[in-house]
Amino acid sequence: MSLQILINGIATGSIYALIATGFALIFNVLKFSNFSHGATMTASAFVAYFLLEGAGLGLVPTLLVAAAAGALIALVGEFVGFRRILLNHSSATYFFVSSITLGTLYEGLVTIKAGSNFFNFPRFFSTPTINIGAQVISTSDVVMFCISMVALLILAFIIQKTRLGRALRAISFDRDTAQLMGINSTRIIQLTFVISGVLAGIAGVFLGIKYTLYPTLGSLVVKGFIASVIGGLGSLTGAVIGAVLLGVVETILLSLLGSGYSTIATFAIMLVFLLFRPQGIAGSNVQEKA
Amino acid sequence: MSALISNVLTQVFITLIAVAGVYVLTGLTGMFSLGQAAFMAIGAYASGLLVIRAHLPIPLAMLLAVLLATVVGYLIGYPVVRLRRDYISLVTLGFGEAIAALLNRMTTLTGGASGLTGIPRTVGLGVTAVSAVIAIALVASFKTSKYGRQCIALRGDPLAAQAMGINVTRVKMIAFLLSVALTAYSGCLYAFYMSYVDPSGFGWKKSADWVIMVFFGGVNSLTGSTIGAFVLSGLPQVLRSLQNYRYVIYAVLVLIILNFKPSGLLGEWELTPRNVKRLFAGRKKPAEKKQEEV
Numbered sequence: 001m002s003l004q005i006l007i008n009g010i011a012t013g014s015i016y017a018l019i020a021t022g023f024a025l026i027f028n029v030l031k032f033s034n035f036s037h038g039a040t041m042t043a044s045a046f047v048a049y050f051l052l053e054g055a056g057l058g059l060v061p062t063l064l065v066a067a068a069a070g071a072l073i074a075l076v077g078e079f080v081g082f083r084r085i086l087l088n089h090s091s092a093t094y095f096f097v098s099s100i101t102l103g104t105l106y107e108g109l110v111t112i113k114a115g116s117n118f119f120n121f122p123r124f125f126s127t128p129t130i131n132i133g134a135q136v137i138s139t140s141d142v143v144m145f146c147i148s149m150v151a152l153l154i155l156a157f158i159i160q161k162t163r164l165g166r167a168l169r170a171i172s173f174d175r176d177t178a179q180l181m182g183i184n185s186t187r188i189i190q191l192t193f194v195i196s197g198v199l200a201g202i203a204g205v206f207l208g209i210k211y212t213l214y215p216t217l218g219s220l221v222v223k224g225f226i227a228s229v230i231g232g233l234g235s236l237t238g239a240v241i242g243a244v245l246l247g248v249v250e251t252i253l254l255s256l257l258g259s260g261y262s263t264i265a266t267f268a269i270m271l272v273f274l275l276f277r278p279q280g281i282a283g284s285n286v287q288e289k290a
Numbered sequence: 291m292s293a294l295i296s297n298v299l300t301q302v303f304i305t306l307i308a309v310a311g312v313y314v315l316t317g318l319t320g321m322f323s324l325g326q327a328a329f330m331a332i333g334a335y336a337s338g339l340l341v342i343r344a345h346l347p348i349p350l351a352m353l354l355a356v357l358l359a360t361v362v363g364y365l366i367g368y369p370v371v372r373l374r375r376d377y378i379s380l381v382t383l384g385f386g387e388a389i390a391a392l393l394n395r396m397t398t399l400t401g402g403a404s405g406l407t408g409i410p411r412t413v414g415l416g417v418t419a420v421s422a423v424i425a426i427a428l429v430a431s432f433k434t435s436k437y438g439r440q441c442i443a444l445r446g447d448p449l450a451a452q453a454m455g456i457n458v459t460r461v462k463m464i465a466f467l468l469s470v471a472l473t474a475y476s477g478c479l480y481a482f483y484m485s486y487v488d489p490s491g492f493g494w495k496k497s498a499d500w501v502i503m504v505f506f507g508g509v510n511s512l513t514g515s516t517i518g519a520f521v522l523s524g525l526p527q528v529l530r531s532l533q534n535y536r537y538v539i540y541a542v543l544v545l546i547i548l549n550f551k552p553s554g555l556l557g558e559w560e561l562t563p564r565n566v567k568r569l570f571a572g573r574k575k576p577a578e579k580k581q582e583e584v
Contacts, residue, residue, distance in 0.1 A: 033376045035324065035383075035498075084549045093445075094552050096322050096379065097505050100498045101548070105541035107495070112534050219494060222387050225380045233376060260395020267388040274369040274377065 004135050005251050011141035013247020014148035015206045019224025020231065020239035021155060022199035027234045028172040029192045030086070032095035036077055037200055038221030039106035044070035044197070045204030046110050049119055049213055059124040059143065063205055070201025074193040077102050086189070103218070111215045119213040121205070144206050151202055152240060155195070159236065168192055172234075223250075226270045232280025241281050296415050302524045303418035304479050305500075307425045309519035310512075311472030312500040314429055317509045318438060319465040320445035322379040325386030327496035329470045331393060332359040333477025334487045335400060338409040348412055352478040359474030363467050371462040378466070386494050393489040405488030406481075413482040421479060425472055430512055432468065441465050495537075502544050508554030513561040518554070 019041070026034040048066035081098040125139040159165040167188045170178040179185045207220055223246060224239075231242025246266065253262035273280070308330060315321050336355035340346045346354070366385055370378045393400050400406055432438045440461045444451035452458050481487050503522045508514025526536045547554060559565060 027376075033379055035379070080545055080549070085552065088552070090552050091320075093316075093320050093322075093509070094548060097501060097509075098545070098548055100322070100324070100501055101541045101544045104495065104498050104502065104537050105545070108535070108537035108541060112538065216493070216495075219387060222384050226384055229377070229380055233380075258395070260391045263391035264388045267384045270381065270384060271366070271369055274373065274381065278369070278373050278377075 004137070005255055006248060007135070007137055008141060009248030009251035010244060011145045011247070012210075012251055013227075013244035014145045014152075015203055015210065016223045016227045016247050017152060017240045017243035018148050018199050018203040018206070019221055020227040020243045021152065021236050022196040022203065023221070023224050024228050024231075024234055024236050024239040025192055025196045025199075027228070028236070029168065029189055030082070030095060031234075032092055032099070033225070034196070035096070035099040036081070036102035036106065037099075037196070037224070038218030039103040039110075040070055040073050040077070040197060040200040040218075041204035041207065041221065042215060042218040043073055043106040043110050043204075044201035045208045045213060045217070046114060046119075046215075047073075048201070048205060049121065049208070050113070056122065059205075062121065062124075063147070063202055066201035066205045067198040068201070070197035070199070070204065071194040072197070073106065074197025074200065075190060078190055078193040082189075083186075086186075107215060107218060114215055116215065119208075121209050121213065124209070140209055144209070147202070148206070151199065155199070155236075158195070164188070164191060226266060229270055230273050230280060232282035235280065235282035238280050238282025245281075298524060300413075300415045300418050300483055302520060303415075303422040304476050304483065305503075305523040306422040306516060306519050307418075307476035307479070308473045309500050309503050309515060309523075310422075310425045310429045311469035311476070312497075313504050313512055313515045314432060314441075314465050314472070315469040316501055316504050317512070317515055318433060318441040318445065319462060321375050321462065321466065322501060323382040323466075323469070324379050324494045324497045324501075325382030325384070325389070326469070326473050326500060327492040327494070328382075328386040328389040329359045329363060329473040330477035330480065330496075331389055331487070331489065331492035332362060333474030334481035335393065335406060335477075337478040338406055338481040338487060339399065341410065342406075342408055348410070348482065352475065352482075355478050356471050356474045359477075360467055360471050363470035364463070367463055367466045371466060372459045382497075383494055386492070386497065390489050390493060393492075400489075403489065405486055407486050409481050409485045409487070411482065411485040413479050418479055418483065421475070425475070426512070426516060429468075429472075433512060437461060437464055499537075499540075502540055505554055506540075506544055506547065508556035508558070510553060510558040511556045511560055513559065514554050514556030517556070 019037070023034060023037045026032075026037070044066045047069035048062050051065055052062055081102045082095060085094045085098060125143070127139055129136050129138050130142060159168065167178070167183045168191070170181065170183055171185050171188050175185055204217070207217055211217065211220075224243070227243035227246045228239050229242070230246060231238030231240070249269065250262060250266050253265045257265060308326070312323070312326060315323055315326070333355045336358050337348075337351045340351035340354055341348055366381060367378070370381050394403050396402070440451065440456045443454065444456060444458050444461060448458050503519040504515045505518070506522055507516065507518025522540060526532065532539070
């Protein structure tokens, strides 16, 4: 029983990790909290749902379509919401407003198309559960965990080993200097948004499978934010650790307290964390530069 | 006055009070609360429950509700105001979700998802109008007070403000609590006007809506924010059929403004006797002074 809770928690945590890293990537590069991330998840999951409706395709094509949709949405969002602000060197508050506005825009568009209805992805797995010894684990949890892990490993590889990743880290460290070194910062920021959008798309589909698909699904992005705060704002490793931790703790609390109070409890945990270790687990506290 | 117009105006005035609070937080201090609507929910539920369950007189219930919200705001704000401003948005967003979950869950007390009914309908257009005027006057005098100017200073550069001897943490907290109190008060009025509250109306979208209203009219101008709130909260009430498109239209408008006139419609212009005189004298002073915030 308790092992099962642990496994469920880790599976949930792996989805949160996708959300949190997608959010943290943008935070890393532009130093602001991207509140359109949740709506990007919802919108791309819905695009995948409506495009593939009735086609009877499996999980992988759905994920690919959602990832592509997420990348496209994020790219458009970067162009209409952030490009001019960035080039004008306007105050960081405008990034906030832009991202909030973009979030409202995406959610509004989804609501117009989908109404306030609930949608279900078709069942992707012929056998809903797997038995390992005495444990019964849902197939979707296992598959989601594996795919999330692969996605995160690819992300880690990109960030650590490729030229793109190095450029991204340089820009996140100091955009102006990086630009002087010959890095095309606009291009790299675009690519960062694409990666973040891909992660959002995958996470959106997973959330749609786990819960159902509805226009305000994006508010689950809060979990990613909490994970990010616990892990250390802007740190990718921290975000993953925070997310898995949050997933496990939340699943345990859920079985003890039920749904309403566990939300309160996870929120309280975040507050306590901020009080005693505001720099998060990873300990990289991004301070306002002088 | 027809019932429709009076209904629309009452709701607009209630929104105005909340937006005045958001202006203090976002416009003056540069902090974003995406759980601001949760404080409205606290105000609405607490005052409603105090009247229904404890049979307190309404003004006392409102006062207690505003106090409760302020205390909760202090607890939320305490760890957050000393950190960079991203945290307050993230934490308040989480707080909003938590409050919504709690209201849905505590069915015996709050009526759960089906809402709290039976609140006496005692507030009308008059009370909300007077309250809105007082709230805006309060915020206007806060803006020109010592604290208001400290808020503006730390919005631009917290580090420099601190170097000038401003207690950044404390000023941020004061601004946050003032905005919480105003929002909670608007929640009280809302409860006693609608006579019914349910948790669905207090999500992050409402908080985002308020931020958008502030930025629409001009983030540095209380006049602009007020006009923004008036127009943006009044229009959809009149054009009910466009309800679904409302957010999309808002968002597109604001994106256009953000891209081409980031300081909002009015920029920094305020409605003061001097500025009005200048406007009518035909001198182009205000237009020349217009400058984009960097």
